Amino acid sequence: MTPTRIILVALGIAALVAAPLGQGNYIVYTLTSWLLFSIAAMGLNLTLGYAGQVSLAQAAFMGIGAYVTALMTLAGLPWIAAALVSVAASFVVGLLLGYPALRVQHHFLAFVTLAFNILLFLVLRNEEEVTGGSFGLVGMPRPSVLGISTDSNLNFYYFALACFLFAAFVMWWILRSPWGRAFKALRENPIRAESLGLKIRRQTLLAFAIGSAFGGLAGALMPPLVQFIEPGSFALIHSLKLLLMVVVGGAGFFFGPMLGAALVILLPELLRFTEGYYLIIYALLVIVLMVFSPNGLIGLGQKIWLGFRPKQEERRDMKKGFQL
């Protein structure tokens, strides 16, 4: 990292630390859920933006994390143990789903994950004895860290922030390792990557499973945040919302999902004054953005920036992909 980047990241973290100070409960809550969705979207970005696979089950992985954590903490186990199990469970389910799906090429994973999300929703709703059915689960305790309870919303915000920073660090580490290079190669030219020794199936599967594990971590933060979980929070529509976050923010960019999550969560709030029209305006804004900048907000920012300092531009006269 360049010194400028380090300074920018430090400033960003300082801003995140300062953000909730002096704010009311509602804002602190919204900020916390932004952190949470950013973690999930970051994971989906690995699958979609780096490895180039569509997963429509990120909300389902959050659901796995949320229910595992809720049940374990209700049983008196510490949050950290529950979170570890949640992450591991999402990772393993990701492997089990992805292994058969990725043997078949292309968009098959999208269908498998779509079906899985619907299935999981039904299981959560119908297995009332374990999951509480559509009434959900309530009364999950909040964790305490070194004797400091996170019962106050502000404390819980900082707890979520620590988890978010940890997740971001892990993601950064993965992306700067040879694995990160391999993930990008998968997206850009899998056939060439394979001819260079990259086991594309295994690497794609790992991207999906790791991305799913991030969903599990985000889910583990949900029960202590809302203290009430129900199947509806993990329905397919929420997977689509997470997909929207990644795409709107800029798939394949490190900060894309965080920006996208902010927009998807905040914009409806900001547009509330338009009353009934907000969904229409919202949809139009997304369409306009996608038309003008398929690379999302970060792509748009880059375009504008490069407009001032032209350096590199994608060639349009040569075919990008690949043919045998």
Add this chain to the structure above:
Amino acid sequence: MNAHAPILSVTNISKQFGGIKAVNGVSFDVQRGEILGLIGPNGSGKSTLFNCILGQLRPTEGHCRIHGRSTDGVRPADLSLMGVGRTFQQLSVFPRMTVLDNVILAGQEHEGSMVSRLFGRPDAGLTAKAEQLIEFFRLSPYRDTEAGSLSYGQQKLVDAAMAFMAGPEIVLLDEPAGGVNLTMLAHLKDRLLTYNREHGTTFVVIEHNMEFVMSLCTRIIVLAQGEIIAQGSPDEIRSNPMVIDAYLGG
């Protein structure tokens, strides 16, 4: 493994696309250290033959052996790990990655394990080696440029550099000279000969540039309509009436 066994042995390979027999019963051996040229008119099945050998296409009939090991059902990634390098006829770089990352990627899967590639150094310890190759192909000014924004010839060179990164024993090059200028071409030929001399690297080269093929290769196979119509030394090929008729023109 027999030291005198051919490094690559192709037995009766055919590939049919619907009604077209793109490759029709081709057999040949490549000895260790050989530089074999593969020439023939457009559509004669050269690239298809490569892709059958390299596991990208499943031949309709026939077998290949590398180091005496059958390549039936072997994935391209495993062939690469067995020491087989290749370039594609079409441009085949990673357009949004820098030249340096392209070249490092070409070597990283051959270093360490999955685990060490996650926890080890971001460049898998390959920066110096990659820079040498980049320097060699005179791409140093573009080290940090996205490969997709280079010129056609430059991308072709990045592609060639990638084929060498993992220190392969045999490299199959599909039209490496296309769009490459004459000085660079001489340089490329030099490089192939040096690799061949110093490391015993074996090459199979598809190329339409006759001067390049004739001066580089020790043996040449001519393909026409999917069949071998002639093979021999460059001089024999140049004076073969069938080849002149089918390909070289008179």
